[in-house]
Each structure stands twice: as structure tokens, then as C-alpha cells.
Amino acid sequence: xxxxxxxxxxxxxxxxxxxxxxxxxxxxxxxxxxxxxxxxxxxxxxxxxxxxxxxxxxxxxxxxxxxxxxxxxxxxxxxxxxxxxxxxxxxxxxxxxxxxxxxxxxxxxxxxxxxxxxxxxxxxxxxxxxxxxxxxxxxxxxxxxxxxxxxxxxxxxxxxxxxxxxxxxxxxxxxxxxxxxxxxxxxxxxxxxxxxxxxxxxxxxxxxxxxxxxxxxxxxxxxxxxxxxxxxxxxxxxxxxxxxxxxxxxxxxxxxxxxxxxxxxxxxxxxxxxxxxxxxxxxxxxxxxxxxxxxxxxxxxxxxxxxxxxxxxxxxxxxxxxxxxxxxxxxxxx
Amino acid sequence: xxxxxxxxxxxxxxxxxxxxxxxxxxxxxxxxxxxxxxxxxxxxxxxxxxxxxxxxxxxxxxxxxxxxxxxxxxxxxxxxxxxxxxxxxxxxxxxxxxxxxxxxxxxxxxxxxxxxxxxxxxxxxxxxxxxxxxxxxxxxxxxxxxxxxxxxxxxxxxxxxxxxxxxxxxxxxxxxxxxxxxxxxxxxxxxxxxxxxxxxxxxxxxxxxxxxxxxxxxxxxxxxxxxxxxxxxxxxxxxxxxxxxxxxxxxxxxxxxxxxxxxx
Ligand SMILES: Nc1ncnc2c1ncn2[C@@H]1O[C@H](COP(=O)(O)OP(=O)(O)OP(=O)(O)O)[C@@H](O)[C@H]1O
Ligand SMILES: [Mg+2]
Numbered sequence: 001x002x003x004x005x006x007x008x009x010x011x012x013x014x015x016x017x018x019x020x021x022x023x024x025x026x027x028x029x030x031x032x033x034x035x036x037x038x039x040x041x042x043x044x045x046x047x048x049x050x051x052x053x054x055x056x057x058x059x060x061x062x063x064x065x066x067x068x069x070x071x072x073x074x075x076x077x078x079x080x081x082x083x084x085x086x087x088x089x090x091x092x093x094x095x096x097x098x099x100x101x102x103x104x105x106x107x108x109x110x111x112x113x114x115x116x117x118x119x120x121x122x123x124x125x126x127x128x129x130x131x132x133x134x135x136x137x138x139x140x141x142x143x144x145x146x147x148x149x150x151x152x153x154x155x156x157x158x159x160x161x162x163x164x165x166x167x168x169x170x171x172x173x174x175x176x177x178x179x180x181x182x183x184x185x186x187x188x189x190x191x192x193x194x195x196x197x198x199x200x201x202x203x204x205x206x207x208x209x210x211x212x213x214x215x216x217x218x219x220x221x222x223x224x225x226x227x228x229x230x231x232x233x234x235x236x237x238x239x240x241x242x243x244x245x246x247x248x249x250x251x252x253x254x255x256x257x258x259x260x261x262x263x264x265x266x267x268x269x270x271x272x273x274x275x276x277x278x279x280x281x282x283x284x285x286x287x288x289x290x291x292x293x294x295x296x297x298x299x300x301x302x303x304x305x306x307x308x309x310x311x312x313x314x315x316x317x318x319x320x321x322x323x324x325x326x327x328x329x330x331x332x333x334x
Numbered sequence: 335x336x337x338x339x340x341x342x343x344x345x346x347x348x349x350x351x352x353x354x355x356x357x358x359x360x361x362x363x364x365x366x367x368x369x370x371x372x373x374x375x376x377x378x379x380x381x382x383x384x385x386x387x388x389x390x391x392x393x394x395x396x397x398x399x400x401x402x403x404x405x406x407x408x409x410x411x412x413x414x415x416x417x418x419x420x421x422x423x424x425x426x427x428x429x430x431x432x433x434x435x436x437x438x439x440x441x442x443x444x445x446x447x448x449x450x451x452x453x454x455x456x457x458x459x460x461x462x463x464x465x466x467x468x469x470x471x472x473x474x475x476x477x478x479x480x481x482x483x484x485x486x487x488x489x490x491x492x493x494x495x496x497x498x499x500x501x502x503x504x505x506x507x508x509x510x511x512x513x514x515x516x517x518x519x520x521x522x523x524x525x526x527x528x529x530x531x532x533x534x535x536x537x538x539x540x541x542x543x544x545x546x547x548x549x550x551x552x553x554x555x556x557x558x559x560x561x562x563x564x565x566x567x568x569x570x571x572x573x574x575x576x577x578x579x580x581x582x583x584x585x586x587x588x589x590x591x592x593x594x595x596x597x598x
Contacts, residue, residue, distance in 0.1 A: 017492075192466035194456055201453050204442035211404055211440035212509075213425030213454040271444035328495055 019327050023320050024272065027264045027280035034284060038291045045291050052290075057172035059286040060179040061086070061241060062256055063279065064234035066264075067182055068227040069257040070278040074190070075223040076203035076270025078135040081124065081142035082231050083253035088146035089117040090235030094158040094245035097165060106164030113236045114229060120146060121228015125221035143254070150247055157246040161239065169240015178237065182230060187275045199223055203270025256306055260285050263313035285309060353416060355380040355548040356401060356432070356517050361410030363396050370396040372572045373410075378517075383539065383549045385559045385580075388569035389592055394552045395437050397569065398521045401550070402434040403427035414517075425454060433515035435523045437552070439506040441494045448476030448490035451509045479512050483538060486531075499526040507535060511542075518542055520551045524558065536562055556585055570595035 039046055065082045072079040093113040096102045124142055127133040168174045190196035198219045201209035210216045239245050264281025266273035289302055354377040363371040371393045378384040386394050399405045403421030412419050414430055421427045441450050457471040476490035484504045503526050510518055524532040539549055539562055553559055559566060568575045568591040575595040590598035
């Protein structure tokens, strides 16, 4: 370059920053492009507001599991047990309400399902933060334990749940409202509270966070507890959505949860990403699924498509990281 | 917040008579089978610049990490203003007025400069449990801190990962100065800095002392130590080999103390 370094650096910094901001928020242009593609090929998805509403309704439980996973990922951790927690909390509470008949009050039922999920999440957190368990292995163990645990509780679907317990999750406005409110609430918490910033700090560099006085153990336990809470909320909504609780409830949700979070711009290694981006990821997955359904695509292949989307998300992520690296090293070495 | 210019008072500091500001008594620190510190005592007077030197692995950082709450001593005790203290974490040391520039800087690369500076201590607005991080104030104060202490063109909104090694060191220093601490611990703060930036940091350290602060600095640069320190403590293989006034030791003696633990 013939111009002086100082001058070029000042000029280069601005587009660099734009590139980085764009990379962080890539989900929204992607969502726009996919929407346009769908509009062009399967316009029915958009012309029919009913289909859109149903899409969001069906996406609410997954959305909450994505929120749970995203919170963990932001903290630099990992949760393989999200689906198992959602399923186990739902099955356990259904047993309490309709099989063991211990409780009949629907409000108490909701309290139980949320408490069970939060408690399992908290246990994940304590094992990881206090006992030094590897997050991958710890949550894998809980995936197996609680995924199997719900089968041990029942092998047949549980019905006859109290009306007041299933009705909210069965109402599309309530379900969509809970989804959006949860994301909005957590987005505010993560942006505007010391706790939220501590989660980003731990996710970026746990040692550094500890050195500046963040109670990293407590933060990690709180993260997993929150994650368990939102999984349980998902399990409850799922109960209402189907009206009954089958033993395979929420199985396989973990894969879509990762796909949506990562495609939504949440870093696999923690410290970067926005929760609203993850909501964008949920919308993208549901939109694709709805379009495939509406266009008569073989439903058994939808899982395959989800896998492809996940692969695409990871590829995208890698590209994003290498672009970021290049932009950053250009910024520092010039 | 200290944004005082370096001209507050020019009285020569009399570090002689003040009582110990921060002290360690017979501390021992063991990591598994490694004895990092053994029976080390250190007494830093109020308003002095105390340098800690020693070979690699001598235990300098371990001693600093005990003083700032990162580690707890296996044995022995710490004192602040003459009172025994047992920090249960760096947050407690920070609350007691001790700020640290870590050797590894302890910066969070993914976060921006201002967020790094205020992590753990954000300005807040609102009341009680409803108070939230005041981002406007955060960025404004970060800009002021960067302006007054660094004299560098560092954007508070830029990610830390954006910055060069020296800039990162300056950011870590700015963070330590942001909260007007009584005691500043600097673990090799100038190892990655240019001549220019090193002078800036050394001048900052002198200003801190003029403003009544107590400074503990770990350094490998003998020039820096002789230029700054009132007293020097030499760690040799986990023990305090000597504590001396800077005026009473020669470069050669100091070198010899560092490599053999003896004045030769
Ligand atoms: N967290 C830790 N876990 C295990 N061993 C440690 C830890 N921290 C320090 N040590 C050991 O303690 C000894 C002293 O290390 P320390 O970092 O205090 O040395 P230092 O004097 O700061 O060296 P340097 O000049 O290289 O910074 C070394 O043998 C090191 O391996
Ligand atoms: Mg060291």
C-alpha cells in the first residue's frame, strides 16, 4: 500500500467493524433470504396467516429449549440434556397429576414441573461448577439418566390431565406469548444486568472472569438452573400442545436446539451472540419445516433436513470465524 | 474515580514512617506437590512503590495472587491496614481497595473495552433490585479513563480481541485504575510495551504514588525497578531472599540475589 499506514488504518477500521457487526447478526439477512425463497416457491406459507400462527404455536416448545441451550452456550458451556429435562419434567409431573394422583391443583402442577426442571438444571450446574465435571460428559449422563428415567416412569401415554394444566399450552396465543415473553425477558436480563454480563464474561474467559471478581461458580450454577427452568417450561407447553404426555416427549429436541442457536449466531465457544438471534434461528427452522410440510414433503425426511440445516449452520459458523479472524488480524497487524 | 492530573502535589513521599498498608506473614502456598511459596513475609508500607523481583518460577505471581484474593494461602496470614484479612475471592480484595493488573491480563477478548473495564463493577441506574447496567455511563466513563490514563486512541466500544499486545496491557492497567484503588498490584505490566508506552506506565505509577497510593510491582526490568521502586523484595525459589532499600543495592547484587539467592 502506498498511503501511510496510519491513514489507511483509520479508514479500514470502519468497514471492518461493519463486517463484524454483520457477521454477528447474520441470522436476519439469512432469514430474509429464506423467507423470500419460500415466498417464491410455496407462497401458501405466507398468504395463510393461520399457517404462520400454527407454525409459531408449534415452535414455542422448541423455542424455549433453544433459549435454554443458548443461555448455556453463551456461558461457554454445553447442555446435551435439554430435551431430556423437558421430557422428564413433563412426564414426572403428568404422573403426579394423573397417575399417582398426588396433586390435582393445576397451578401446583405448573409449579412442580418448573421446580423439577430447575432442580435438574441446578444439579447439572453444581456437578460442573463445584465438582469439576466436564459439561459434555455431565449433561450426556443426564441425557441418558433422565431420557431413560421418563421411560422408567411410564411406557404408555398419560392422559386425563387437569384441564387447567393443559389449557394454557393448548392455547396458541398463550404459548406464543410465553415464548416471546421468555425471549424478551432474557434478552433484557442478558443485556442490562450484572448477571447477564457475568455470563458473557464467563463464556469469553472463565479464568479472567474469576480474576476480576465474578463468582464464576455461582454464575454457572445459575445458568444451568435457568436452562433447566426453560426446558421445563417447554415440557409444560408441549404437554398442552399435544394434550397428553407420551414417553417419547421432547426426544431429539437437543439437535434442533443446537442448530437454531448456532445458526442464530450464538457462539459454540461462549461469550458472543445475542439471544434474539437464537429466536431468529428458531423462526428459520420452523419456517423451513412448515414450508416442507405445506409443500407435501415426506415428513420422515424432515429430521434429515434439520440435520442438513445444522451442518449448514456449522459451516456458516466456521466461515464466520475465519472471516472474523482475518478481519481482526488485519486490524491489529496493520 | 481518579482522573487527577499528575500535578496534585509534588511533595517527596516519605515512605519511611507509615505503617504497613498491606502485608503477608509467613505465607506458604502449595499447588499439589509444588511448593510455590514457603514461609514468605512481606510488608509494604503505605504510599511506597515496592518491587518484587525474581527468576522465572520464583513465585512472584503466586504472591501477587495471594494478595489480590485469587488464591488463598495454604498457611500464613495477610494483613490490610494492620488487620488480618482472608479474601474469599478477587471481588472481596477489589471491594477492599486492591486492584490488580495480572500477568496474563485477565481480559475477556470477546467483550469490548468498556465492558472489560467495568466487569464486576458496572455503573448502575434505577433503584435496589431493579437497578440495571447504565451503558451510557459505562461508555462515557470508559472513554474518560482511557483518555486520562492511556493517552492512546483506544475505542471503548471496540472488542478487546481487536487490540495489539501492548494495547491490551494498557487496557488492563486502565481497568485497575478505574476504581480509585488504595493498593495497585502490577504483575509485569510493561512486558509487552514499547519504550513510549512503558514510560507512560511508569509515569502513571509515579502519579499514583504522588496521590497517596501503595504500589506493588513485579518486573524483570532492572532499569524499571531502579527507576521506580522505594524498596525491593527478591524472591528466590519460593522464599524471600532479601528485602532492601533500592538505594542500598547495586545492579550486580540484585542480579546475584535473583539467580542464587545470595548477595555474592
Ligand atoms: N495455578 C497453579 N497451579 C499449579 N502450579 C502453579 C500455579 N501457579 C503457579 N504454579 C507454580 O508455582 C511456581 C511459581 O509460579 P509463579 O507463576 O508464581 O512464578 P513467577 O515468579 O511469577 O514466574 P514468571 O517470572 O515466569 O512470571 C511455578 O513452579 C509454577 O509452576
Ligand atoms: Mg509471574
